[in-house]
Amino acid sequence: MPPGNARPDLPTVLATGLLLGPVLAGLAGTLLPAFGYLPVLGFDTLNLDAFRQLVATPGLSRSAALSFGTGLATSLLSLAIVLLFTAGWSGTKTFRRLSRFLSPLLSVPHAAAAIGLAFLIAPSGFLVRLLSPWATGWSRPPDILILQDPYGLSLTFALVAKEVPFLFLMTLAALNRPHVQEYAKAARSLGYGRVAGFLTAVLPQIYPLIRLPMLAVIAYATSVVDVAEILGPTTPPPLAPRLVQWMNDPDLAKRLMASAGTLLQLAVSAAALLVYLVLEKAVSAVTTASSTRGWRFRRDRALRGAGLVLMALVAAAMVLSMGLLGLWSVAKSWWFPAALPQRWDAARAGDAIGMGGPALLATVLLAIAAAFAATALTLWLLETRNTHQKNRSRRLNALFFMPLLIPQIGFLFGLNMLFLVMGLNGSFFAVLLAHLVFVFPYAYLALSDPWYRLDPRYTKAASSLGASQARIFWQVRFPLLLRPVLVTFAVAAAVSVGQYLPTLLIGAGRIVTVTTESVALASGGNRQVAAVYAVLQLMIPLAGFSLAALIPSLVYRNRTAMGVSRT
Known part of the structure; x- marks a missing residue:
């Protein structure tokens, strides 16, 4: 994580590539097929047939x-x-x-x-x-x-x-x-x-x-x-x-x-x-x-x-x-x-959870991986910026909101086609990358405000004692911001759990999560099974936020006791 000798611009380059790369590639991958060009499926001539077919679709204006x-x-x-x-x-x-x-x-x-x-x-x-x-x-x-x-x-x-x-x-x-x-x-x-x-x-x-x-x-x-x-x-x-x-x-x-x-x-x-x-x-x-x-x-x-x-x-x-x-x-x-x-019958709920084990495992793994990557990149990005660059980082908020300002469906179709050409469609890595596009902005927004509100005198005091940037991060800033960091991790995991369309399109049916399963079951007649999967969706974010509240209390329990004894 944030080494003191890292190039200052590297985290910004990575963040920009993570946010803009898939969006721009996805938009390009959507634009060309709209005009009839999709060689991987045998369509290699530009035309307006897709638009003619679209306009002739019944109920299109009402849907829009x-x-x-x-x-x-x-x-x-x-x-x-x-x-x-x-x-x-x-x-x-x-x-x-x-x-x-x-x-x-x-x-x-x-x-x-x-x-x-x-x-x-x-x-x-x-x-x-x-x-x-x-x-x-x-x-x-x-x-x-x-x-x-x-x-x-x-x-x-x-x-x-x-x-x-x-x-x-x-x-x-x-x-x-x-x-x-x-x-x-x-x-x-x-x-x-x-x-x-x-x-x-x-x-x-x-x-x-x-x-x-x-x-x-x-x-x-x-x-x-x-x-x-x-x-x-x-x-x-x-x-x-x-x-x-x-x-x-x-x-x-x-x-x-x-x-x-x-x-x-x-x-x-x-x-x-x-x-x-x-x-x-x-x-x-x-x-x-x-x-x-x-x-x-x-x-x-x-x-x-x-x-x-x-x-x-x-x-x-x-x-x-x-x-x-x-x-x-x-x-x-x-x-x-x-x-x-x-x-009442909790046994049927247990059976449903057992049947949904693979989906639950995939959901947890995606949530942990996406949350860890997004939180780590956010910390690296914030750490490599000094106080004079704060205003610049705030101006980057527009960039971080870019994947949220463009409808998911607007570029995920094209991104799906790109992964299909690259042979990554339906892989865990492709779904994780698609999740990160939407998870990282929330992680940055959740952590940037607590980070910038931290009293800079702590850093100045440690620097005056000869501490390196890496040591200041690990022994000063990170401990002071442990709770916001864990909350950011929990927020990122919750956002990943809720990603339906990226999992559905990029996963291509091979990566199944409790979210995709719950939406499919919601239209069925078995309310109990649909409720079980929805509860599983809730349990993962709940566990994340519970740990975010519990871990700092355990880590700093001695300091809390010292504070109580002094009073």
């Missing part, structure tokens, strides 16, 4: 509209909930309590959250069972299309429940900037209400740090595959799941059409990003006008209450969903309208 509408609605709702709650409650005990409560929800994989929410809101789900038959009169599940509804409402709800914790944690990190709380106090001293004061004085200071994560959410939500396959419409489905279907079609010509459709998906995501940027300018203009006119909105109790209720609903929905996964994993019979299972 679903992806655009659900993705943009998800992003705007998530941001509105986070900002409204933060504006109304930051600095209060309620805010601190919910902050500690929401943080673990970030580690929940999207597929597991979607399965749990399906158990919650389905016509035979837990919410209907709680009200039946005493309040609804239903002795059978109602004939109401809630899951996979044609407008994508359940899909939007699930994505909001997952993206709110992510945007909230990004906002928390931004609130740690110096003097932010002073801005809020100054606004309140001038007579502004909590919400108006936050939007007028605080948000302009922290929004630049939230902007890139928000754009990443839009890119993801407009091109999501796993959640869309579980909760999204099916007649027709959103655009991204249709592209996966075409990519896996036995007719090889469909792969060319899938590449052409991928360019359409990129256009849909770009359009959603453009609309958001236009709305951003409009909201900024309205906020500036209201502050110029001196509107202080002192009576904002209703807005504050709405922000708290919405945030509490998101947290409650996620917690209930995770609890339902646990109940369904050990339920033998659970007939409607019973609120709890009539019979």
Whole structure:
């Protein structure tokens, strides 16, 4: 790990190659087949046949509209909930309590959250069972299309429940900037209400740090595959799941059409990003006008209450969903309208875990390898930068967000073709590399802020005593940052566990994880087995975060005891 005599630019070169190399190669590998050029499959002439076939596909415009509408609605709702709650409650005990409560929800994989929410809101789900038959009169599940509804409402709800914790944690990190709380106090001293004061004085200071994560959410939500396959419409489905279907079609010509459709998906995501940027300018203009006119909105109790209720609903929905996964994993019979299972059977869950052993092993190995590589590269990158390069490293955030700002499906098709030509398709190494493209940005974002907030006087004191850079790292910085490093490792492992599309496409069916299995089982009729695999998805990140909390306590238990004895 970070040697003191390493070339300063080497980690940056490696990080840039890891992030941009697969993305650019994947985009090139998508662009050429879209125009009919894919020699490995026998297509060696440039033409527009794939686009003609794509345009003639029934329901294409509706699929594109679903992806655009659900993705943009998800992003705007998530941001509105986070900002409204933060504006109304930051600095209060309620805010601190919910902050500690929401943080673990970030580690929940999207597929597991979607399965749990399906158990919650389905016509035979837990919410209907709680009200039946005493309040609804239903002795059978109602004939109401809630899951996979044609407008994508359940899909939007699930994505909001997952993206709110992510945007909230990004906002928390931004609130740690110096003097932010002073801005809020100054606004309140001038007579502004909590919400108006936050939007007028605080948000302009922290929004630049939230902007890139928000754009990443839009890119993801407009091109999501796993959640869309579980909760999204099916007649027709959103655009991204249709592209996966075409990519896996036995007719090889469909792969060319899938590449052409991928360019359409990129256009849909770009359009959603453009609309958001236009709305951003409009909201900024309205906020500036209201502050110029001196509107202080002192009576904002209703807005504050709405922000708290919405945030509490998101947290409650996620917690209930995770609890339902646990109940369904050990339920033998659970007939409607019973609120709890009539019979329990943990043996079937054990059998399912035994059958899923290879998938679980592959998931754990990928998570550990990806987390170790991403965390090590992040440490090396941060260590080889001195204080004067801090601003430069912050400017690299745009580079680190690049794989998150481009829809996964936009370049994974091409990357899959590249690995196929190289003979790496379906190998563990290829899947690991594909995971790293998405894991490394999260590892860097998780560790860079604690790293730069470390008091530089520790390093200066050690350097004045003649310690080398390597010794300063291993004996000063690393011990002081042990907890953030372990949390970064846990975050990276959780991101790897949740990777569905890279595993599905690059793994080519040979690398199977609990995530790919749980999505496949979610459409089946056996809820118990689907719940078991979803629980396995949860257990791996949970184990990682538990170890991240336990290991520093064990390593520094003597220092803690010394601190207690002195008091």
